[in-house]
Amino acid sequence: MEYTVRHLLKEGDRVTGCVAYTRVDGDFHAFSAKSVILATGGITRCWSVCSGSWEYTGDGHALALWAGAELRDMEFVQFHPTGMVWPPSVRGILVTEGVRGEGGRLTNSEGDRFMFNYVPEMFAGDHAETIEESDQWVEEVVSGKLATVRRPPELLTRDVVAKAINSEVKAGRGSPHGGAFLDISHRGEEAILKKLPSMHHQFKELAGVDISKEPMEVGPTAHYVMGGVRVNAETQESNVPGLFACGEVASGLHGANRLGGNSLSDLITFGKRAGEHAAKRAEDLAQPGIEDTQVQSAIEIMLAPLNREGGENPGLIYDEMRDMMQAKVGIIRTKEEMTEAMADLLAFNKRQEACFPGSSRKYNSGWHQALDLKNMVDVSTAATLAALTREESRGGHTRDDFPGEIEAWGKILNIIYMEDGEIKIRQEDVEPMREDLSEAITEVKTMIAERAAEQAGGGN
């Protein structure tokens, strides 16, 4: 239990296993494997306001990069619009989209339902234009009916809502602790306790707020990375033979912006595919051997922090690096800040190489963190480099100096790879979608349009 993989073993081009340590006693273990599947989740711990747990340190992204695999779309990081903002210790913890799905209203300090002012052109006409229409949608949907009117603008895509809250705060119309108000109290205590029990509990216990009586304060929180290991969509195999990836560590499926709920369906579908193809590959292979020199060098790297005489507390570097990423590669980005961030990351890399977590191998949280720092530096560098390169705004990537989408960029992928120990970037054209898939999508779109037209005609 509690094994942490730190290194992928290779033989020539292909992956042949991995080396891990156990958190509890710091023992090292080497595994020989015909196929390896990365399923390590996301990277959002690289930002100080995030919804993920401590595990979201991008281990799999880094392992893949170090093993010669390519990453793509690393500039696309999703900031969920509704994280808790107060008290400081819970900042970032997720407030489920369910609150808005159940009719939650976003307001600013002046009491305005500001989302009505932030409907982007591409969604114009898709959302309710009045409070009455919004309320009717909620009423219909919560009573299990098919909606006959348009949904509230609070349910626009996450990037839109997150940026809207950000703008309101910047314009001086934020809530007392720098967010927006999210109010569900009009649904009444009974409905709230039934439909949103864990949110009720979370706010009551951690913020002393009773959401059945008063509004919550919410603000954007780093939530999901669309980018990750570049894989073959059919097999989930990366460009390194034998190395597969699925879930949040893989990429491609969600483009520049994931829709709510789509991660779990991704996991189920592509997790299964990864497993099947990894198993199929393993069928025809002999069990690879374990090369001792590779294992020894991996162990040496892992032990390095413990063998230092002294140095900075890794926790301090961790906190400062996350604050830096939040400030300079956050929800709204500029060239200046990201150029600074690249330089800062070099400095953080130097500092992590000299940190000292104490010398014990037994459940040493500082040591675990010291090792994570290396991934975090590399993954943050990958995300920053890609974001600096993409001179447009699209999905989860917003440039203050390049607002709006640029069509040409829509056809280009940023590919991150490692060469001679250095993280590099190059561009490739987006692969065209498989014909049957693009037909299926057109079909669904037509169906939705037809249904909407029918409802508009038949209803009100």
Place this chain on the structure above:
Amino acid sequence: MGLKGKTQDFNIMRGEGEDAKLESFSIELDEGMVVLDCVHRIQHEQQPDLAVRWNCKAGKCGSCSAEINGRPRLMCMTRMSDVVEETPEGQAIEIRPMKAFPHVKDLVTDVSWNYDVAQRIKPINGPETMDWEFNQMEADRVQQFRECIECFLCVNTCHVLRDHALFDDFAGPRNLVRLAQYEMHPLDTEDRIPEIKKEFGVEYCNITRCCTEVCPAGIQITDDAIIQLKERVVDRYYDPLQRIWRTITRQNVRY
């Protein structure tokens, strides 16, 4: 009320096994902190190798269980404002690992016994076809058991394990909750009553309700899970009418 700027002393268990002892730390507090924040602050500012398990920081994963001022609680859901209030002025707040489990280091214990017991429980045996139905009331009855976050605070508190160490004879409240969840599932066809009586030792529980009191998920462990199981055991083994009925109907019961 305000915590900001207040300096607070802590006594925290440090070390392994026999050598573990309380060590003193002092940090400055911030508004809205929970106990886990304080442990992290000590870790990040003073003692990087301080061992503590945690994950979600929102009371959902059950990994940060500890004994705070002697009371078993989740560190991430225990607000400093409450703990400061309950601690006599000038005294240090004490944080110890759960006592009932083997100590690993500092605040970390080895809770794998619970998983071993869980492995011995027969899984749900449901219908193969999809044409089943059950009513909402039946679903509601088992719903609360699914709220369990496996913090094992209940196990840590139960005197059968904590004081009498009957780990070989008693499944502990958490796994009795699991057994109740399976047994009461409207579609389940498996029979676990014999082992609930014998190897899982439901009769060792003497309904003190200490487990229910500490459950952060608010599960009515004693009344809704354990007593239900006890009743089923009594029905099966001690109720003569039931016994005769079963012989007549030749139900296949393994004793």
